[in-house]
Amino acid sequence: MxxxxxxxxxxxxxxxxxxxxxxxxxxxxxxxxxxxSTYVFSSPEDAEKAFDVLGGRRKLAPGEGVDLVYxxxxxxxxxxxxxxxxxxxxxxxxxxxxxxxxxxxxxxxxxxxxxxxxxxxxxxxxxxxxxxxxxxxxxxxxxxxxxxxxxxxxxxxxxxxxxxxxxxxxxxxxxxxxxxxxxxxxxxxxxxxxxxxxxxxxxxxxxxxxxxxxxxxxxxxxxxxxxxxxxxxxxxxxxxxxxxxxxxxxxxxxxxxxxxxxxxxxxxxxxxxxATVYLRMERQSENARLIAEKLAKHPKIAKIYYPTLFEDPEQRHIYETQCEEPGGLISIDLTGGKPAAFDFLRRLQIARNAVSLGGVETLVCHPRTTTHSSWSAADLDASGVTEGLVRISVGIENWHDLLADFERALA
Ligand SMILES: Cc1ncc(COP(=O)(O)O)c(C=O)c1O
Missing domain, CATH: 3.40.640.10 (Type I PLP-dependent aspartate aminotransferase-like (Major domain))
Known part of the structure; x- marks a missing residue:
């Protein structure tokens, strides 16, 4: 052992x-x-020791325990x-x-x-x-x-x-x-x-x-x-x-x-x-990869952001050397700008329009008017957060159903 x-x-x-x-x-x-909220000490000496440890006045030897305090x-x-x-x-x-x-x-x-x-x-x-x-x-x-x-x-x-x-x-x-x-x-x-x-x-x-x-x-x-x-x-x-x-x-x-x-x-x-974070993330990443690769050539999408679709050589290199999988986040820039982005959000039936990400359910948001709305127009433009950009946090649903939802909302 x-x-x-x-x-x-x-x-x-x-x-x-x-x-x-x-x-x-x-x-x-x-x-x-x-x-x-508070813990009963084994003895007044143990209370003193616990406070000495908390205050950095005493170090614990390897394997030595100390009472909880508060x-x-x-x-x-x-x-x-x-x-x-x-x-x-x-x-x-x-x-x-x-x-x-x-x-x-x-x-x-x-x-x-x-x-x-x-x-x-x-x-x-x-x-x-x-x-x-x-x-x-x-x-x-x-x-x-x-x-x-x-x-x-x-x-x-x-x-x-x-x-x-x-x-x-x-x-x-x-x-x-x-x-x-x-x-x-x-x-x-x-x-x-x-x-x-x-x-x-x-x-x-x-x-x-x-x-x-x-x-x-x-x-x-x-x-x-x-x-x-x-x-x-x-x-x-x-x-x-x-x-x-x-x-x-x-x-x-x-x-x-x-x-x-x-x-x-x-x-x-x-x-x-x-215990389930790997399982969830693997499924979310695989769902996102399949969906991103299917949406990549969609005529209503001007640009898609997803690691397996990176074209810039430096970005490709970083992705390949630093990341094990591409992950569950996709952003799509719709050709019709803000009206198209809002229409897309309105028409979705499975994915929900909410900020935050990483949950088992698919969430979609319009960063320019929500998560990034405090930025100046110049900063938004410089970072590619355009009027048509929609961020998708892909969940663990069946990816065919999600793709159908996105394609229906784009149509
Ligand atoms: C990358 C990143 N860091 C930090 C935070 C802040 O986390 P929390 O909302 O849990 O305080 C967020 C929240 O959206 C985030 O997306």
Whole structure:
């Protein structure tokens, strides 16, 4: 028996077998939900020890336990989830769960940066992430800089030339045009600097099944767990997984301060979803690939965005070297502009018109007037978020039925 029985297991197996001891849940095959806000100490000495550990004044020896304290700091369902989500991100040594994807992103950035530092991020990026860096962090003296996603040379240059660069944040593929950024190239360029910035990757769109940023040298992989991890459009959550235990401990201590840990019920729900995330994502990706390839030549579609249909050689190279499957998101640019896009949304019978993505049901939205409506017209045009663009998050329905729905709505 190897010292760590999990060291050789593949993620789909490991996720089902680690991090949970049924004896601690009166033998229950699935974890109990521990809703308690506070925990009874074994002794006053153990209470003192627990606070010393929380305050960073005492380190635990390998295998040494410590009493739980209070559920804003930590609770069993978060601990189980954090242990079980780890194998899904190879290279990760610790995870932290949050009550939204934005809570994960903002807490990680707050932990890393201080006034005078700079944060560089690729655009397009999720709108609230952009607002947080450019508006909110700016008011704390942190300088935000943007660079076009996918443009390797411009990103290298920006990394080398941005003064006091502390963090590089990538969202790849970027929403809604699926443009990809080369994670390995960014981590290599960053590591070559005298004071390397941390590389953070929002892995919401292709992770955890098809893209593994830590394996390409990134420091932290971030998730809106609301999407594929949650998988049923019924939970808001976030996850950060990192390669440096000390940094993850600092992030968790900020989480205790902000009070944005994922609550016990939500942790339990998210935990139940981990076991099927590969199954769901594989089906969603295969459905999307079949549909995208059938729609590619449709006369009402001016342009289609999907990784297997990339024409740009740099994008093809990134997709082929960085991603295991193309994923479940397709964007289509309709020839008739906004009226055609709205007509298409109105006529759909199976797919539903809603924002968000990654659920088992197919969701479709018009980014220019919804998810990206706060952008200027110039930024929208520059990023390809046109009047006719529709984003499709493909679910697990039968793909023939979905294709028929799309073709009927286009006709
Ligand atoms: C790529 C990406 N990152 C982060 C977020 C924010 O996540 P949440 O809504 O769970 O806070 C979203 C939400 O749509 C997203 O699409």
């Amino acid at each position: 190897p010292e760590d029985p999990h060291h050789a297991l593949r993620p789909e197996t490991d996720v089902l077998t680690r991090g949970f001891d049924p004896k601690l849940s009166v033998g229950s095959a699935r974890p109990a939900v521990f809703r308690s 559920s804003r700091f930590n609770h069993p369902n978060a601990e189980i989830l954090e242990e079980q989500v780890l194998p899904l991100e190879p290279g990760g040594v610790a995870a932290a769960v949050f009550n939204s994807g934005m809570a994960a992103i903002t807490t990680v950035l707050f932990t890393i940066v201080k006034p005078g530092d700079a944060v560089l991020f690729t655009v397009p990026i999720y709108g609230a992430t952009q607002t947080f860096v450019l508006d909110f962090l700016a008011s704390y003296g942190v300088h935000g800089f943007t660079v076009a996603a996918g443009d390797g040379e411009a990103i290298d240059r920006a990394i080398r030339e941005t003064p006091n660069l502390r963090a590089v944040l990538l969202e790849t593929p970027a929403n809604p045009t699926t443009i990809m950024t080369d994670i390995a190239r960014v981590t290599k360029t960053s590591a070559a600097l005298a004071q390397p910035p941390l590389v953070l990757v929002d892995n919401t769109f292709l992770g955890p099944a098809f893209q593994h940023p830590l394996a390409f040298g990134a420091d932290i992989s971030l998730y809106s767990a609301t999407k594929y991890l949650g998988g049923y459009s019924d939970i808001i959550g976030g996850v950060a997984i990192g390669r440096d235990r000390a940094l993850m401990t600092k992030i968790k201590s900020k989480r205790s301060l902000f009070g944005n840990i994922l609550q016990p019920d939500e942790s339990w729900i998210l935990n139940t979803r981990l």
